[in-house]
Amino acid sequence: xxxxxxxxxxxxxxxxxxxxLGTVLSKNLVHSVLWLALALVATAGIYVRLTAGFLAGAxxxxxxxxxxxxAIFAVMLSARIxxxxxxxxxAKRGRxxxxxxxxxxxxxxxxxxxxxxxxxxxxxxDAADIGRSxxxxxxxxxxxxxxLLVAAMIGAIVIARREDP
Amino acid sequence: xQPLLIDLSIAALALLVFVADxxxxxxxxxxxxxxxxxxxxxxxxxxxxxxxxxxAFGGAYVLDPLALWFKRVFLLAGALAALxxxxxxxxxFARRQGEYYLLxxxxxxxxxxxxxxxxxxxxxVSFELMSLPLYVLTAFTKSSKLSGEGALKFYLVGxxxxxxxxxxxxxxxxxxxxxxxxxxxxxxxxxxSPLLVLGVLTTLAGLxxxxxxxxxxxxxxxxxxxxxxxxxxxxxxxxxxxGFALLVRLYLVAFAPLSVRFQPALLxxxxxxxxxxxxxxxxxxxxxxxxxxxxxxxxxxxxxxxxAQTGEGVGMLLFYLAAYLFTNVGAFAVVCAVGAASGSxxxxxxRGLSRRNPALALAMLVFxxxxxxxxxVAGFWAKMGIFIAAWHAGLHWLVLLGAGLAVxxxxxxxxxxxxxxxxxxxxxxxPITIGAPLRLxxxxxxxxxxxxxIWPRPWFxxxxxxxxxxxx
Numbered sequence: 001x002x003x004x005x006x007x008x009x010x011x012x013x014x015x016x017x018x019x020x021l022g023t024v025l026s027k028n029l030v031h032s033v034l035w036l037a038l039a040l041v042a043t044a045g046i047y048v049r050l051t052a053g054f055l056a057g058a059x060x061x062x063x064x065x066x067x068x069x070x071a072i073f074a075v076m077l078s079a080r081i082x083x084x085x086x087x088x089x090x091a092k093r094g095r096x097x098x099x100x101x102x103x104x105x106x107x108x109x110x111x112x113x114x115x116x117x118x119x120x121x122x123x124x125x126d127a128a129d130i131g132r133s134x135x136x137x138x139x140x141x142x143x144x145x146x147x148l149l150v151a152a153m154i155g156a157i158v159i160a161r162r163e164d165p
Numbered sequence: 166x167q168p169l170l171i172d173l174s175i176a177a178l179a180l181l182v183f184v185a186d187x188x189x190x191x192x193x194x195x196x197x198x199x200x201x202x203x204x205x206x207x208x209x210x211x212x213x214x215x216x217x218x219x220x221a222f223g224g225a226y227v228l229d230p231l232a233l234w235f236k237r238v239f240l241l242a243g244a245l246a247a248l249x250x251x252x253x254x255x256x257x258f259a260r261r262q263g264e265y266y267l268l269x270x271x272x273x274x275x276x277x278x279x280x281x282x283x284x285x286x287x288x289x290v291s292f293e294l295m296s297l298p299l300y301v302l303t304a305f306t307k308s309s310k311l312s313g314e315g316a317l318k319f320y321l322v323g324x325x326x327x328x329x330x331x332x333x334x335x336x337x338x339x340x341x342x343x344x345x346x347x348x349x350x351x352x353x354x355x356x357x358s359p360l361l362v363l364g365v366l367t368t369l370a371g372l373x374x375x376x377x378x379x380x381x382x383x384x385x386x387x388x389x390x391x392x393x394x395x396x397x398x399x400x401x402x403x404x405x406x407x408g409f410a411l412l413v414r415l416y417l418v419a420f421a422p423l424s425v426r427f428q429p430a431l432l433x434x435x436x437x438x439x440x441x442x443x444x445x446x447x448x449x450x451x452x453x454x455x456x457x458x459x460x461x462x463x464x465x466x467x468x469x470x471x472x473a474q475t476g477e478g479v480g481m482l483l484f485y486l487a488a489y490l491f492t493n494v495g496a497f498a499v500v501c502a503v504g505a506a507s508g509s510x511x512x513x514x515x516r517g518l519s520r521r522n523p524a525l526a527l528a529m530l531v532f533x534x535x536x537x538x539x540x541x542v543a544g545f546w547a548k549m550g551i552f553i554a555a556w557h558a559g560l561h562w563l564v565l566l567g568a569g570l571a572v573x574x575x576x577x578x579x580x581x582x583x584x585x586x587x588x589x590x591x592x593x594x595x596p597i598t599i600g601a602p603l604r605l606x607x608x609x610x611x612x613x614x615x616x617x618x619i620w621p622r623p624w625f626x627x628x629x630x631x632x633x634x635x636x637x
Contacts, residue, residue, distance in 0.1 A: 107363070114360045141220045143285040144278060147176065151271040153614045155301035158264050 009049055024096075024098040029075050029088045037068045050067035168219045168228035171212060171236055172277050178204040179270040189608055194262040198251040198602075199267040205273075206243035212237055216301055217616030224347060225284035230631035234483050235280035235410045239403050243273045243610065245494045246399035249501060251602040253259055253395050257306055265305060268298035276407040285334050286346035288411065292330075295407055296323050296375075299400060299435050303392040305381055315391020322374055322384040330371030336364025346419040353423035362426045368415065376408035378439040378468065382461050389457040391551030394504050397453060398497030400461050405467075406486050412471060413479055426476060435472055436566065439465035443570040453501050453510050455577065457494070459536060462574060463489055469567055470551045473558035480632035481550035487533065488543035495610030496532040498603055499525060506597040515581055522597040526585045528611045535614045537578035538571050542618035542636070550625065 019039025026032045040063040047056035079086055090096065134142045181204070182197055188195060212233060220227040247266060254262050275294030282288045299325060304316030340361035341349045353361065374381040389397050416427065442462030449455035466487075470482035500510065504527060507514040519526035535544035552564045578632060599607075617624055 063490065067574055110359045110363045114358050135223075137223065138286055140226060141284070141290045142384055144275075144290045144294055146178060146288065147271065147274065148297065151298050153295060154267060154271075155297060158268070159304055160260060161261075 005049075009046070012042050012045045012049065015039070016046070024090060027088055029079075029086050031071065032088055033068060033071045037064055037069070040064050040068070051122045051124050054125070054130060112151060167217050168221050168226065168281070170215065170217050171228070171240075172274060172281070174208045174211065175240075175274045175277055176268060177581065179274060180207065182267050182270060184262065186267065186337075191260055191299070191401065194259065195251065195255050197263050197266050198247050198254060200341070201270060202244050202247035202251075204245065205240050205270075209237060209240040209244065214239070219282075222284075225287055226278075226281050228281055230634050231410070231413065231479075231483075232281040234628070234631045235406060235486075236277050238406050238486055239273055239276045239280070240567040242399055242403040242406075242494060243269060245498075245606050246395065246403075248602045248606045249398060249494070249498050250393075252600040253393065253501065253505060257308075257361040257393065260262040260303070265302070268302055272296075272298035272302070273403070276403055276410075276608055278310065279407050280410040282411075283346040285338060285346075285389060289334065291329075292375075292411070292419035293327065293408075295404060299323075299404060302396050303388055303400070305396070306393045309391065311387075312393070312552055313391070314387040315525060316504075318384045320479065322381075325426075326371045326374030326381070328371075329374070329562050330368055333364045333367030333369070333371055336360050336367065338364075340364060346414060348423060349419045353420060358594060362412055362423065365416075365420050365423055365427050366430055369427055369434075372408060372412060372415075373434055375606035376412075376464055377461055378406055378434045378464055379441040379461065382438070382441070385461055386454045386457040389453045389460075390451060390510075394453065394497060394501040394510075397456075398494040399455070401493050401497065402490050405460075405464060406490070409467060409471070409482060409486065417471070417474060417479065421474075428472070428474075430565070431468065434463055435468040435563070437569050438462070438468060439567060443573045449492075450512050451502075452512055452581075453509050454498070455483050455512070455581075455589040456496060459574065459578070460493065462570070463493075463536075466548060466551055466571075469555050469560070469563060472560060472563070473554045475481075475554065475558060476632045477629065478551075480625075480629035481547075481554040483631055484550050484621075485547040487624060487628070488614070491610045491613040491617070492532050492535040492544055495528065495607060495614065496536065498606050498610065499529045499532065502597060502599045502603055507591075507594065512581060512584070513591060516584050516588035518585045518597075520590055520595055523597070524598060525599065527586060527609075528607050530582050531611050531614055533578045533582045534632070535618070537575040540618075543614045545618060546621040546625070597598060 016039050019035050019042060021038075022035030023032050023039060026035055041060060042055040044059040044064070047053075047059060073085070167210075167532055178201065182201055185200060186194070186197055218230070218233070249268060250265065250269075254265055258265065262569075272295050275291045275296070278291035279288065279295060280619065282291055295319050300316055300320040303319050304313055306312040337349065340356055340358045341352050343349060343352070370381070377385040388402065392400060416424075416431070420427065438461060442458050442460075442465055446455055446458035448463060449458060463485075467482055468483055470478045470485060472478070473481075502509050502522075503514055503518065506521075515529070533544060535542040538544045538548040552567060555564050557569075
């Protein structure tokens, strides 16, 4: 791996970390959502580095595009209903930090031991390959996924619909 | 397509309910419950008539005796749940009955596929197909604040545990390079990567959330208390059984070569679950919370069967699940009847139940005895079988601990049983009448509990047979 590549990857990792911390620590809910967007887009950058172009595109479209937009809508609508900004204070920060550090230490330690940091030749997987495997070896989970979506849709309607008269 | 026939039938039944819901006039939606219940019984009978065993999709899906046992448990739990819900559903959400039964069937479909899945993606997707309708069904009683609270806790814990499970499984995939369980089992022994161990342990934490093992249990009592009682009987049995189907397939087959690594974690979970479940049940004054904690303790006993890591242990686990199904669904059916009549789930509502409805009190007595593991009802043989299997596997101190805690369990179950017969009813308590569907469900559960208790032989044999073909 060249020095430039390492620099680029470190920068992306830094963005993901900053975005995640900002999401948790920000006191303004809208800011939290925007920090989350940063973390999600930076993750897409890491996917590009891992030669998973389609996954990166999907990440930007679905998460940065869809999920963040929905989250902002939800925040704004609930702020209107509540009549003011919604408090976003994290409780028990000390304990949270402790758990986060412990988990990071555990995973970091294992990753260092596992010798996965050496760069390898990664296969390039494009959308056509993914599509083929959906309709080939993974056709059953793909079909079950469509039933799952139906269940989610019906569930959303049940929860959102007005109380019975 | 032959092995998929059961799951396809459940999907077809769900579609049938969906279409019938659209066509039926809104005053006659009750028929949907009859349709769902009868359909599930029909599919259950089908599993005894046709021989459909085999695999499909290159081994990703399998119908072996183990999957068949679990599918029968799910179908029975679903049919009983639909039956018990008939009357309460008509009163509480008359217009939304169609969605209720549809979601129940879709969740059942997820469980049924899960019990056959031997591929990680299919496992994840079917697990979610099971869980998602459960969140919605918990929130179904919109007039109750507790229902929303219970559902939200359930959902947040469920979503978090899914993330943890997915993370663990992705590490497993990263280390082994395959999503097929048989291939993982073949490779796992040779892979020395610590990533695999981390993945296996992380997955275990995620699944422990799902089955409600201590210390990942805090959502269980709130969810049980908030959800509508007819649904809790189902929630307490079927998803837990599905969780164990997955645990058996993952930890006793796919990850079996790593058992030295995860055995201590599983053992710690099991001991904590047994102790905390039984001790916290002692102080409960709400019957649903009490049954929730007792359910946590029962999960602990089932984990003892898993820990034995032998064919006998799995067989006894299967037997336990069957006994637990009839006992728990039956107990919650009684809670449903008493709750509807007295408007309260407090233990005090059970005082002198024998004078308000002798048959109901007798049924509750049978279920409580079975939960406590008193001879000769189903629960006794279930606990006995688990303990014997664990003893053979060399887990002597765990058996002694479990037996000691079972005595604690007997105390809090018999406390209620005593007050059913010896205490006077609260002032102004009326006799309780129950509808025909609930009565039928109670008769089925009660008869099964007594029958298994008197004549457990054929059940033991079938359970051991289902497990034997599975573990070598």
